Amino acid sequence: MHTKGALLWEPGTNSGWTISDIEIDPPKRAEVLIKLTASGLCHSDAHLDTGDIPLPYKPVLGGHEGAGVIQEVGPEVHDLKVGDHVVTTFLPSCGVCRWCSSGMGNLCDVGAGVLSGFAPDGTNRIHSGGQPVGAMSFLGTFSPYVVAPVSGVIKIDKDIPLEKAALVGCGVPTGWGSAVNSAETGVGDTVVVVGTGGVGINAVQGARHAGARTIVAIDPVAFKRDMAEQLGATHAVEDFDKGIALVRDLTNGVMADRVILTTGVAYGDLIAPCLELTRKAGTLVVTAAAPAMQTQVNMNLLDLTMSGKRIQGALYGSCNARVEVPKLLDLYRSGALKLDELVTRTYTLEEINQGYTDMSEGRNLRGVIVYE
Ligand SMILES: NC(=O)c1ccc[n+]([C@@H]2O[C@H](COP(=O)([O-])OP(=O)(O)OC[C@H]3O[C@@H](n4cnc5c(N)ncnc54)[C@H](O)[C@@H]3O)[C@@H](O)[C@H]2O)c1
Ligand SMILES: [Zn+2]
Ligand SMILES: [Zn+2]
Incomplete structure (x- = not known):
């Protein structure tokens, strides 16, 4: 599909994000296409811009703290369906590696590849002007649509506002x-x-x-x-x-x-x-x-x-996201965990650089991009 995304064309140079036309492939095996409602502006994406976290490829589509609604499922997707509300996790957990099997899903061997730029199968899903584009955390939530591996997607209840649920993809559990x-x-x-x-x-x-x-x-x-x-x-x-x-x-x-x-x-x-x-x-x-x-x-x-x-x-946060994300949203529903107060300001995708400036100048607890 044709859409847009915030890319770093020259990561590590403090050049900021450029809104670019992108093509996203349809979901392959064990993947879903999500229409995102929101994406948090986590400091980890800023590390790609500053070069604190160097990348072996360019350009990169940023963003990993997303929430939205499943629009399409690829082959061999059994436990998610079109219309499900989901949160993306910045570290997927495969459920079967040594670390997942011993309760350390945050250290999953598949998750260890989140900065590779590729999908877990080693291929690209995103292109811009015919050029492959890497995706932060196998995701790239700085785009209204994301193709994500099911190992990095968690179904949530529909009564939770997706704009707030996005924060439970990274910052809150961390x-x-x-x-x-x-x-x-x-x-x-x-x-x-x-x-x-x-x-x-x-x-x-x-x-x-x-x-x-x-x-x-x-x-x-x-x-x-x-x-x-x-x-x-x-x-x-x-x-x-x-x-x-x-x-x-x-x-x-x-x-x-x-x-x-x-x-x-x-x-x-x-x-x-x-x-x-x-x-x-x-x-x-x-x-x-x-x-x-x-x-x-x-x-x-x-x-x-x-x-x-x-x-x-x-x-x-040494979390098993599949356990902790629904638990944290339950605590939000009961009023015990505050999420509304964390979102200082929302932005359009086009305002992303303003969002990161607000973060670095101390005006945001969390800035959140909200898609139409
Ligand atoms: N370990 C993980 O799994 C994980 C996950 C997500 C984010 N992170 C990292 O966590 C860090 C925080 O992320 P964030 O999104 O909260 O960033 P942020 O920019 O929102 O918050 C950083 C805070 O640190 C404060 N600060 C800066 N220098 C300080 C100092 N010397 N003493 C005290 N406070 C100081 C800032 O005023 C700001 O409030 C980043 O490095 C991010 O990459 C780690
Ligand atoms: Zn993060
Ligand atoms: Zn694993």
């Missing part, structure tokens, strides 16, 4: 799961969330639901701190110095049980202050994505040994 699963937040814990944007705000929500007594948000942007306090943070400060002093005071010097790093970019020099915030035998969860070429991390290695602290990486 942040929520970082607090609940990866950090294993417990009742009474002190939790610090460093960077309360689209992902971190959901770590705040997750920590609150897991029973944390004290939740400290650290973010330089006043609007983000206000939102963090609205959605569950007990305290909010603008930088590490204030955060460390506050947590020391609140815990009589013990420091935080869990610290979750969800800044826009994970730099190596953020690890030392995060570990300073972490108590003995506490856990630092690293969810933010670092520049791929960065190999240097500042930290006191002797202190790590002597204090028995843990540094835990977290992909997709």
Whole structure:
């Protein structure tokens, strides 16, 4: 089919997104065509533009946080049908690899190929001017239509507004799961969330639901701190110095049980202050994505040994999306999980660069593209 999409023709050069004419092939085996209602503007797509996450191909159709209605199903699709409402997951889970079979669908071997640019079968679905176009996360939700593998599509109930459900494709489970699963937040814990944007705000929500007594948000942007306090943070400060002093005071010097790093970019020099915030035998969860070429991390290695602290990486909040996505939407329906408050502003596809500027300048908790 003929449609349009927001492409990076020169990824890694900060050139921004260009709305381009694209052709999308019909769904092949185990794939569906989705007419999207909305797509979230996650920071991970911005990493493709800045080059923090380098790509081995160009151009690329961005976007991975989508929700919409199935329009067509390919051969051998048994459990999805035309008209179903669905959320796309930025990491598919095949259900049969070693990682999926042991409850770690976020580490699926098929999902490991999401930056390859190809569909899981190694071919392209998208073309522009006769040239193959790579798709972010096997998807490319910066287009009103997406052909997706069924392993990356989750059926949801029809009463959930699709514009809000889109956020449950990435930002919400990533942040929520970082607090609940990866950090294993417990009742009474002190939790610090460093960077309360689209992902971190959901770590705040997750920590609150897991029973944390004290939740400290650290973010330089006043609007983000206000939102963090609205959605569950007990305290909010603008930088590490204030955060460390506050947590020391609140815990009589013990420091935080869990610290979750969800800044826009994970730099190596953020690890030392995060570990300073972490108590003995506490856990630092690293969810933010670092520049791929960065190999240097500042930290006191002797202190790590002597204090028995843990540094835990977290992909997709250590979630099994097929379990967590419907659960999170149930919590939304009951009012326990806030989604409406996360969408600061909606944009047309043509306004995508404005959406990313608003994100980088701190005006958005989450910007969302809404299609007609
Ligand atoms: N691990 C995963 O599975 C996964 C999934 C999705 C996104 N991510 C990554 O998570 C990160 C956050 O994504 P997002 O969409 O929430 O981005 P965002 O831009 O919406 O939020 C980042 C927040 O960090 C704040 N910040 C920046 N520097 C800071 C600092 N030094 N101290 C404290 N706060 C600071 C910003 O003000 C902003 O509020 C990105 O790196 C993204 O790529 C990871
Ligand atoms: Zn994302
Ligand atoms: Zn798998």
